[in-house]
Amino acid sequence: MKILKFGGSSVGNAANIEKVVEIVSREIENDSCVVVLSAMQGTTDKLIETGKLAEKGEESFRAKINEIAESHAKTVQSLLPSEAQSELTAFVRERIEELRNICEGVYLLGELSARTLDKIVSFGEILSTGIVSAVMNSRGIENLWKDSRELIKTDSNYGSASVDFAKTNALIKEYFQTAAAKLFVLQGFIASNPENVTTTLGRGGSDYTGAILAAALDAEVLEIWTDVSGMMTADPRIVRNIRRIPRITYREAMELSHFGAKVIYPPTIQPVMAKKIPVWVKNTFAPEDFGTLIEAETSNGSEIIRGITSIDKISVLSLEGSGMVGVPGFSKRLFDALSRASINVILITQSSSEHSICVAIEEKCSALAKETVDREFEYEISVGKIEPLRTENNLSILAVVGDNMRNHTGVSGKMFETLGQNGVNIRAIAQGSSERNISAIIESKDVRKAVNTLHEEFFSDGSKQINVYIVGVGTVGKKLLAQLEQQYEFLRENLRLNVRVVGLANSKKVLFSEEGIDLPSYAAKITEAGNEQASPSARIADLIIEKNLRNSIFVDVTANAEVVEVYPTLLQKSVSVIACNKIAASSEYEKYQKLKKLAREYNANFLFETNVGAGLPVINTLNDLTRSGDVINRIEAVLSGTLNFVFNNYDGSRSFSSVVRQAQSEGYTEPDPRLDLSGTDVARKILILAREAGYKLEMSDIENKGFLPESCLQGSVEDFYLEMEKHENYFRELLEAAKSKGLSLKYIASFNDGKASVGLQSIDTTHNFANLSGKDNAVLFYTNRYADLPLVVKGAGAGADVTAAGVFADIIRAARI
Secondary structure (H helix, E strand, O other): EEEEEOOOOOOOHHHHHHHHHHHHHOOOOOOEEEEEEEOOOHHHHHHHHHHHHOOOHHHHHHHHHHHHHHHHHHHHHOOOOOOOOOHHHHHHHHHHHHHHHHHHHHHHHOOOOOOHHHHHHHHHHHHHHHHHHHHHHHOOOOOOEEEEHHEEOOOOOOOOOOOHHHHHHHHHHHHHHHHHEEEEEEOOOEEEOOOOOEEEEOOOHHHHHHHHHHHOOOOOOEEEEOOOOOOOOOOOOOOOOOOOOEEEEHHHHHHHHHHOOOOOOHHHHHHHHHHHHOOEEEOOOOOOOOEEEOOOOOOOOOOOOOOEEEEEEEEEEEOOOOEHHHOHHHHHHHHHHHHHHHOOOEEEEEEEOOOOOEEEEEEEHHHHHHHHHHHHHHHHHHOOOOOOOEEEEEEEEEEEEHHHHHHOOHHHHHHHHHHHOOOOOOEEEEOOOOOEEEEEEEHHHHHHHHHHHHHHHHHOOOEEEEEEEEEOOOHHHHHHHHHHHHHHHHHHHHHHHEEEEEEOOOOEEEOOOOOOOOOOHHHHHHHHHHHHOOHHHHHHHHHHHHHHHOOOOEEOOOOHHHHOHHHHHOOOOEEEEEEOOOOOOOHHHHHHHHHHHHHHHHOOOOHHHHOOOOOHHHHHHHHHHHHHOOOEEEEEEEEOOOHHHHHHHHOOOOHHHHHHHHHOOOOOOOOOOHHHHHOOHHHHHHHHHHHHHHOOOOOOHHEEOOOOOOHOOOHHHHHHHHHHHHHHHHHHHHHHHHHHOOOEEEEEEEEOEEEEEEEEEEEOOOOOOOOOOOOOOEEEEEEEOOOOEEEEEEEEOOHHHHHHHHHHHHHHHHHHO
């Protein structure tokens, strides 16, 4: 014999009931079956609402009954021809009138007891089974309709009654031994007490009814038909790339259902587990799908983790005090007090010092719990032995479940490391001795990110989703977006990185898409976006925190000091920061160090490779040297692609000003070229290198030997060009003076013995920098290991393409750490 239980969605309307009839007709070809049905989808909620409206004296309860009557009448009309409807229509009408009479009584009394509410909600299952039974009989599928209340006996705990298995099993066996039928239709969820008064088994109790019948009848299998194709590795509302679990053990299924998996009702497993009866979760709307088979042992034992789930709306109770240490009975009194108040404890953890005990309960019970526990320990609180109970709300329990965890080391380490890397703070941890479940309490706002992060870690093919937010879509920003678009498939296939740009901001607007911005059309979309009243950089930072997406990376491709202000906030949320902007790393030493410290403290990355040498691996090379124990003694460098381009191309045949304009038009300069030509930008770069080498320097410590006339530094950028034209003779004199001695002009940064300087120098043909052409940069590191011949990093040090490539490389570096 098989037990087939169909949920509310399976009998939600006439079309769905047709699918149920089709499934049952196939199943009974080879075996006898018991069909257990829930109420039609949404009916139970409507019945509860009806009772509560009547209790409040609101006449709208009558309209609600009419709504229930109409939906069932329409279902009958859709399923049966008019000449075959009369008997079933009468059955439905009689049940509705009975319901109406009860609710009128509630309305008159203004009172709705738990006993009466159980009676009211029972009509949902009575009606659905009556309809399905009649439809199958009309199709020639003979069946017996049986009232479950005559078979399943419980206590009088209305709303969540406990089953008397001795009486229930005897009644079930007696009935089915004498009943002459191949197909039976029974109600889920409802039962009765010894006085034959209607009780219910709690929400989700229809699954439980199926399990009770399966165990009593030693059924071959309990099939639970729902609207999903089995149990999943995570909640599909949270995780997109979930997997179906084809096979799972009873105990794993119990753990997942206890900690929030909605497919199966937790008590369902217990009766069938004792008899080792398999439970098969299948999809009414895709009956050919395998679903999930729940059994004692599974054959596919290779997976360490079976599923990840969570429970929301959790409150944590913390009882603490030095008076608890070494004193027996505190835990017992705590749990006794909670039990007397009918408060269910979901999770327990206690420190080995016995100084505190922490339990998790439903959030709706937190106020009652505090009142109850504080009253229980009133004396101990008054004399200072323990502190008043502390409650924390807006929390959730996150659970990782799998029988195979006990055979593999490092699972909990991987779990907590993964959460930590994404800034998910763990408030409490619990793990049973069976090692089947690792549970952690986290803030509810972090659940989505936590579940996705863990699912990616334990169930993906090694792929990692990276969510990138970019501020600045100017020359470099555009090149970066083009490179990200071009390399998207390469990164997916070769590095297992799914890099999605989810946020973009320019100086006025912000564009966001959680599914990823379509990069070919970003320009049009950001133009269409509305102007931000607040700073776009602040707005995008707020978005990052609000959306709380896993593996988030913030990229600053601006030269804006305002954008830098959001770095600390993001790093504290474990969001990596990639800065093309030099302002942060060259700001006051204390601010620079704070950002580095925050990155370490919150497991984030603060990377700024392009601050020096554009895409050249200058900072990474320096870091590799110092991390491996080398000491930087001296640095000689040409760090301005702009200045190198200018002095390589200024030969007196055209004005110095026109050469600078060319450099700006080709994208080599800062937005304000004076930052380059004044030496400020080079000074920032040597400052950053000195700091990364381990020296504490401020910008004011850098000696800047400027060559621009003071008047060139005043006014607007256009004024700057006009002033340079006026001083063309001065620039020509600099050039001629060097040429007359067989020398060339280079703007060189030096760091030696803890001191740094930048300035224009005349060098001969034997100098290391003499052959630097175009916009090239070169950095010479003199270290303990490279004392005589320096380690040289040389290449293009300016240009949108190479700078964007450097930023891109930092993004990949942050994504893979």
